[in-house]
Amino acid sequence: QLQLQESGPGLVKPSETLSLTCIVSGISIRGSSYYWGWIRQPPGKGLEWIGNIYYTGSTYYNPSLKSRVTVSVDTSKNQFSLKVTSVTAADTALYYCASVKEGDTLFDPWGQGTLVTVSS
Amino acid sequence: SYVLTQPPSVSVAPGQTARIICGGNDIGSKSVHWYQQKPGQAPVLVVSYDDKRPSGIPERFSGSNSGDTATLTISRVDAGDEADYYCQVWVRTSDYYVFGTGTKVTVL
Numbered sequence: 752q753l754q755l756q757e758s759g760p761g762l763v764k765p766s767e768t769l770s771l772t773c774i775v776s777g778i779s780i781r782g783s784s785y786y787w788g789w790i791r792q793p794p795g796k797g798l799e800w801i802g803n804i805y806y807t808g809s810t811y812y813n814p815s816l817k818s819r820v821t822v823s824v825d826t827s828k829n830q831f832s833l834k835v836t837s838v839t840a841a842d843t844a845l846y847y848c849a850s851v852k853e854g855d856t857l858f859d860p861w862g863q864g865t866l867v868t869v870s871s
Numbered sequence: 872s873y874v875l876t877q878p879p880s881v882s883v884a885p886g887q888t889a890r891i892i893c894g895g896n897d898i899g900s901k902s903v904h905w906y907q908q909k910p911g912q913a914p915v916l917v918v919s920y921d922d923k924r925p926s927g928i929p930e931r932f933s934g935s936n937s938g939d940t941a942t943l944t945i946s947r948v949d950a951g952d953e954a955d956y957y958c959q960v961w962v963r964t965s966d967y968y969v970f971g972t973g974t975k976v977t978v979l
Contacts, residue, residue: 788968798906798914798957800968811966814872847913856961856968857904859925861913 753777755848755862763869769835773848780806781826784853789833791844804831838869873962875971882977889945891974893958901960903941909954953978
């Protein structure tokens with residue numbers, strides 16, 4: 752059964768880089784027919800897609816975040832990662848990783864989410 | 872950019888039907904997915920491709936999509952259906968995923 756689990760620091764200082772990792776279990780990322788994605792949710796607000804990556808390294812980003820976001824994949828560790836540079840308080844959110852099966856356009860399943868607070 | 876608009880809240884009495892709309896320009900030409908998010912939990916897919924129910928989702932959940940509006944319908948609502956609901960589409964031209972603004976369903 753495919754499962755995802757986010758990990759990373761819960762507190763990041765303004766202007767620094769937010770880094771999160773999503774560990775994938777139940778399937779090998781290498782050669783899998785899945786895209787791996789990140790979605791965030793500011794406290795009390797809605798969902799915002801950040802970006803997706805295929806195991807080959809092809810990436811797709813939300814245009815509104817593209818200049819500050821990098822999604823990468825490490826097939827040897829069966830995980831993928833998110834980096835957001837120059838963070839501000841507006842980047843405070845619950846960050847979810849999720850999967851998109853190739854040929855599909857929906858996110859399923861999702862990780863449980865991890866809260867990242869941007870504060871000095 | 873493509874925008875999906877949902878009413879902030881919907882209130883419904885137990886046993887009645889809740890209808891949650893998702894408005895978007897020509898949304899009927901896109902595939903719409905619906906997620907349920909309960910407090911403190913990750914979103915869960917409840918309807919896919921306009922009107923398909925994933926395994927394990929009760930038949931009380933159904934969907935439709937036409938023109939500029941997609942609709943999630945929850946029949947025979949009970950307290951366990953209280954949650955936030957989000958619609959979502961993929962914009963093919965930009966390879967871009969968009970979520971609706973979200974609707975909080977309250978069971979009276």
